[in-house]
Amino acid sequence: MKIVMITIMLILIVVTFIYNLFGLLGLVPLYVSSPLLFLALFILLFYINNRKKFKGF
Template identity: 40%
Template structure:
């Protein structure tokens, strides 16, 4: 389950980055692509940060 979610998050970041590139070329709205890219990177960082956290006894 861990590798599948990691790969899916990386794919989500790549799609969001591609949408942002399209927005910079004025093909896609910039107001939609910027939050999508931010949320995708934020979720990826949160996932990487919580993987090996000690949960307690």
């Protein structure tokens, strides 16, 4: 299941990257496309780093 989620998130990053390229070309607002790319990268990194951590007794 973890591989499927990471694959979906990588596809989301590619889609938002292409959307951000459209923003750089002036086809869509850049202030909308840049935060979407940031959020996609943040969610992927958060999901990869989220693990069971020892919090003490």
